[in-house]
Amino acid sequence: MNVTVIGGGLIGTSWAALFLAHGHRVCIHDVAPDVASRVRTELRRIQPFMLQLGHSLDPEGPGLSFEADLPRAVGQADVVQECGPERLTFKQALWANVEAHCKPEALLLSSSSGITASMQSRKMKSPQRMLVGHPFNPPHLVPLVEVVPGKRTSEDAVRRAREFYAGLGKRPIVLRKEIPGFVANRIQAAMIRESVALVRQGVVSVEDLDIAVQSSLGLRWATGGPFKSAHLGGGAGGIQAFFQQFATGLQLLWLHMRLRPVLLTGRTKQALIAQVKQSYGGLSIDELASIRDQQQIALLHALQAPTDKE
Amino acid sequence: MNVTVIGGGLIGTSWAALFLAHGHRVCIHDVAPDVASRVRTELRRIQPFMLQLGHSLDPEGPGLSFEADLPRAVGQADVVQECGPERLTFKQALWANVEAHCKPEALLLSSSSGITASMQSRKMKSPQRMLVGHPFNPPHLVPLVEVVPGKRTSEDAVRRAREFYAGLGKRPIVLRKEIPGFVANRIQAAMIRESVALVRQGVVSVEDLDIAVQSSLGLRWATGGPFKSAHLGGGAGGIQAFFQQFATGLQLLWLHMRLRPVLLTGRTKQALIAQVKQSYGGLSIDELASIRDQQQIALLHALQAPTDKE
Numbered sequence: 001m002n003v004t005v006i007g008g009g010l011i012g013t014s015w016a017a018l019f020l021a022h023g024h025r026v027c028i029h030d031v032a033p034d035v036a037s038r039v040r041t042e043l044r045r046i047q048p049f050m051l052q053l054g055h056s057l058d059p060e061g062p063g064l065s066f067e068a069d070l071p072r073a074v075g076q077a078d079v080v081q082e083c084g085p086e087r088l089t090f091k092q093a094l095w096a097n098v099e100a101h102c103k104p105e106a107l108l109l110s111s112s113s114g115i116t117a118s119m120q121s122r123k124m125k126s127p128q129r130m131l132v133g134h135p136f137n138p139p140h141l142v143p144l145v146e147v148v149p150g151k152r153t154s155e156d157a158v159r160r161a162r163e164f165y166a167g168l169g170k171r172p173i174v175l176r177k178e179i180p181g182f183v184a185n186r187i188q189a190a191m192i193r194e195s196v197a198l199v200r201q202g203v204v205s206v207e208d209l210d211i212a213v214q215s216s217l218g219l220r221w222a223t224g225g226p227f228k229s230a231h232l233g234g235g236a237g238g239i240q241a242f243f244q245q246f247a248t249g250l251q252l253l254w255l256h257m258r259l260r261p262v263l264l265t266g267r268t269k270q271a272l273i274a275q276v277k278q279s280y281g282g283l284s285i286d287e288l289a290s291i292r293d294q295q296q297i298a299l300l301h302a303l304q305a306p307t308d309k310e
Numbered sequence: 311m312n313v314t315v316i317g318g319g320l321i322g323t324s325w326a327a328l329f330l331a332h333g334h335r336v337c338i339h340d341v342a343p344d345v346a347s348r349v350r351t352e353l354r355r356i357q358p359f360m361l362q363l364g365h366s367l368d369p370e371g372p373g374l375s376f377e378a379d380l381p382r383a384v385g386q387a388d389v390v391q392e393c394g395p396e397r398l399t400f401k402q403a404l405w406a407n408v409e410a411h412c413k414p415e416a417l418l419l420s421s422s423s424g425i426t427a428s429m430q431s432r433k434m435k436s437p438q439r440m441l442v443g444h445p446f447n448p449p450h451l452v453p454l455v456e457v458v459p460g461k462r463t464s465e466d467a468v469r470r471a472r473e474f475y476a477g478l479g480k481r482p483i484v485l486r487k488e489i490p491g492f493v494a495n496r497i498q499a500a501m502i503r504e505s506v507a508l509v510r511q512g513v514v515s516v517e518d519l520d521i522a523v524q525s526s527l528g529l530r531w532a533t534g535g536p537f538k539s540a541h542l543g544g545g546a547g548g549i550q551a552f553f554q555q556f557a558t559g560l561q562l563l564w565l566h567m568r569l570r571p572v573l574l575t576g577r578t579k580q581a582l583i584a585q586v587k588q589s590y591g592g593l594s595i596d597e598l599a600s601i602r603d604q605q606q607i608a609l610l611h612a613l614q615a616p617t618d619k620e
Contacts, residue, residue, distance in 0.1 A: 010545075052607050114559070136526035137543075141606050144526035171525040173518035181563045183514050183522045188536075189563045190504040191527075194497050195536045197572045199582065204493050206585035208483035210535025212493045215481040216446035216454035217501075218531030222609060225520025225528070226498075226505045233447075235320075249424070253491045253499045258570045262507045272509065275516035295613060296451050297362050299532060302612035303605060 002027065004077040006094065008035040008066075011111055012083035013042045014138040019081075020063050021055035021140070022168050027065045029073035036066045046140055070094075071101035078103070079164060081133065082110040091115055095130060096123040107160050109133040113185060116178040117150030128154035133161055133172075136184055143171040146182045194257060223295040231276050232289050239276040243269050312337065314387040316404065318345040318376075321421055322393035323352045324448040329391075330373050331365035331450070332478050337375045339383035346376045356450055380404075381411035388413070389474060391443065392420040401425055405440060406433040417470050419443040423495060426488040427460030438464035443471055443482075446494055453481040456492045504567060533605040541586050542599050549586040553579050 003019045005012045008030035016026045016039065028039060043059035050057040058064075067073035074080055080098060084090055091110065098108060108130040110120055121127035132148040139145070145165045149158050158174060165172040175182060181189060195213075198204050204212070220229055227239070234242030247264045254261045262268075280288060313329045315322045318340035326336045326349065338349060353369035360367045368374075377383035384390055390408060394400055401420065408418060418440040420430055431437035442458040449455070455475045459468050468484060475482040485492055491499060505523075508514050514522070530539055537549070544552030557574045564571045572578075590598060 049603055049607060053610065136530075141603060141610075142526055142529060143610075144522055146522070171521050173514060173522050175514055177511065177513045179508075179511075179513050180566050183508055183519060184526045186508065186563065186567060187501055187504050187523060188527055189560055190500040190567065190569065191497055192536050192540070192560065193564055193569055193572050194500040196574070196578070196582065198489075198493055198496065199537075199585070200572065200578055201487065201489075203487045203489050204483060204485055205589075206537045206582060207589040209493060210538045210589070211481050212454055212456070212483050213497060213531050213535035214533070216452055216494045217498055218528060218533070218535070219452060220446075221523050221528030222532040222613065223524070223528070225523035226502050227509075227516045228520045230502070250499055250502065253496065254503055256490050257496060257500065259500065259503055260568045260570075262503050262510065264506070268506070268510055272506065272516060275509070279515075279517040279520070293359055293448075293451060297359060298612035299609055300363065300451075300453075302608035303532065 001025070001078040002076045003079045003081060004029060004074050005081050005083060006030075006070075006073075006098075007083035007085075008032065008039045009083060010042070011135070011137065011139065012081075013039050014046070014140045015081050015083065015111070015135070016064070017043055017046045017050060017057055017140045018168055020061075021050045021053075021057045023063075025063050025065075027067050027073055027077070029067055029070055031068050039064075039066075050140065070097055074098050074102040074106070076103070077106050079107045080109060082108070082112075086112060086114060088115055088119060091120045092123045095121055099124050099126055099130075105129075107157060107164065109161060109164075111135060111139075113182070114180065117148060117153055118178055119150075121150055121152060127152040129157045131157055131161055133165060134182055135170075139170075143169070144184060145170045145172045146175060146184065147172050148175045148178055148182060150178065197257075219296060219299055222299055223292050227272065227276050228280060228288070231280055232285065232292060234285075236285055238285055239273050243273070311335070311388040312386045313389045313391060314339060314384050315391050315393060316340075316380075316383075316408075317393035317395075318342065318349045319393060320352070321445070321447065321449065322391075323349050324356070324450045325391050325393060325421070325445070326374070327353055327356045327360060327367055327450040328478055330371075331360045331363075331367045333373075335373050335375075337377050337383055337387070339377055339380055341378050349374075349376075360450065380407055384408050384412040384416070386413070387416050389417045390419065392418070392422075396422060396424060398425055398429060401430045402433045405431055406435075409434050409436055409440075415439075417467060417474065419471060419474075421445060421449075423492070424490065427458060427463055428488055429460075431460055431462060437462040439467045441467055441471055443475060444492055445480075449480075453479070454494060455480045455482045456485060456494065457482050458485040458488055458492060460488065507567075529606060529609055532609060533602050537582065537586055538590060538598070541590055542595065542602060544595075546595055548595055549583050553583070 001024045003024045004027045006029045008028045019026045040059045117131045121130040131153040134146040136142040136144040162172045230242045231239040311334045313334045314337045316339045318338045329336045350369045357367050427441045431440040441463045444456040446452040446454040457471050472482045540552045541549040
């Protein structure tokens with residue numbers, strides 16, 4: 001495929017590395033005169049990491065080109081991945097310009113972490129093919145991509161975006177509402193807030209807090225998100241037993257943390273339990289726990305080697 | 311060392327596995343008549359995991375004994391690790407009984423996640439040697455132990471607890487205030503709250519939320535906690551640049567998430583920056599980032615194999 005990356009900064013270059021490593025032709029649009037040398041320097045830094053992940057990447061190869069003229073840069077693109085400045089007026093003008101010069105079937109994706117597709121596409125004639133594909137940095141290493149359609153994005157464009165990212169070995173998830181911070185950054189913000197509060201109150205040092213997260217929650221969540229972990233945290237009774245044991249304590253803890261409680265009503269719990277069973281019910285708790293424990297040991301081994309270098 | 315584990319449930323058995331694997335003699339005190347067979351069955355399940363971590367564990371060996379009589383169970387103990395029911399009256403009576411029959415230098419540790427050492431030790435004559443050593447489950451696999459002294463715990467006991475857990479390959483951190491949920495469970499609670507809110511608002515499914523956490527935040531935090539990650543998230547400028555770029559957005563996001571903001575005042579930021587520099591300033595941002603990227607790749611490789619089995 002022909003993929004045009006708009007913006008040759010760190011995120012654009014990381015995307016470009018990933019696209020090239022998966023055999024796409026990449027054209028980078030950036031008006032900075034030194035963009036080619038900056039991008040190639042960064043690609044050379046990334047190259048050995050991609051190799052370790054089993055992908056070759058040639059920073060000097062014919063698959064990579066640069067084009068300072070926007071109409072020419074997007075003319076042949078099957079996919080455009082925008083990584084420009086986080087300014088609404090810039091993005092609105094950009095997309096109107098892009099759609100005037102790209103193929104009618106081109107898929108238009110923005111890496112924005114904060115400006116929604118509904119806002120970005122306001123001046124477009126064909127907003128149905130424009131949506132957000134927000135990576136967690138750096139995109140060449142971290143699997144998550146948050147796919148966030150706008151109000152006027154078509155389901156077909158959502159499907160194509162999901163397939164495009166999955167084809168790159170990413171783990172795309174689709175958000176059904178355009179909410180500030182999307183999913184990962186909101187969860188991260190909740191965590192940073194409590195971390196700052198704990199250090200500021202003198203409960204723990206910065207370094208000990210980092211150790212706590214690395215050597216418990218990080219390890220746990222790398223093998224399963226909060227709902228899967230709760231399902232296993234309930235023992236043989238799964239997520240239902242988890243709520244029975246911990247729902248009250250959790251809500252009390254939220255109060256103590258001065259967090260407005262999210263009420264775990266019977267209805268909320270039932271809805272969560274149903275989704276957990278649908279997602280993970282195919283395996284028994286014992287099977288899921290055994291997979292988790294195996295992964296945890298593999299992670300502990302993996303972390304050992306580089307940690308020794310520190 | 312002679313380590314007495316009080317309570318032969320899942321946590322007590324997991325601790326026992328870890329103690330045995332590190333060459334300690336373990337006596338389990340539990341009044342249930344079938345405790346020995348239950349514990350040995352669970353130890354056989356744990357055995358192959360410990361082997362993978364490089365430790366042998368013999369569920370039938372002479373290092374493990376059972377004693378239903380408390381005075382006899384603690385008489386020779388160098389360390390007592392309590393894993394009994396989470397009831398204040400039980401624990402207060404227990405410690406008074408333990409200290410009447412154990413050696414004067416025995417170190418007394420409670421696995422409690424919620425009842426503080428200050429409360430537990432209220433009926434003790436020598437509360438200076440009693441404190442909380444709270445594991446993140448299961449203790450034989452997860453490195454974190456939260457060491458939480460009570461108001462009357464001596465610094466010497468804190469030091470001995472830290473050394474004892476470090477000697478087991480754990481990563482102990484010391485809390486300087488007895489706060490509900492300690493550190494890891496508070497951070498986890500903040501995260502679960504936002505996760506439940508996002509699913510309940512229809513932003514994302516349970517399964518996609520789990521994928522989001524696993525394939526971004528989990529992976530990231532397994533290689534570095536929130537402050538180290540912020541330090542690297544700021545690019546060449548480190549934690550200072552992170553605050554310049556993100557402090558305002560973070561505080562706005564907290565408001566949108568209906569979280570009472572923890573104000574990132576100049577003074578708060580300066581204190582955090584100073585601690586981050588003290589903890590991580592020995593290496594450049596480039597060096598730290600390179601270690602993180604290497605670890606991330608190692609983790610991705612480690613997760614690949616077992617995930618394929620699913």
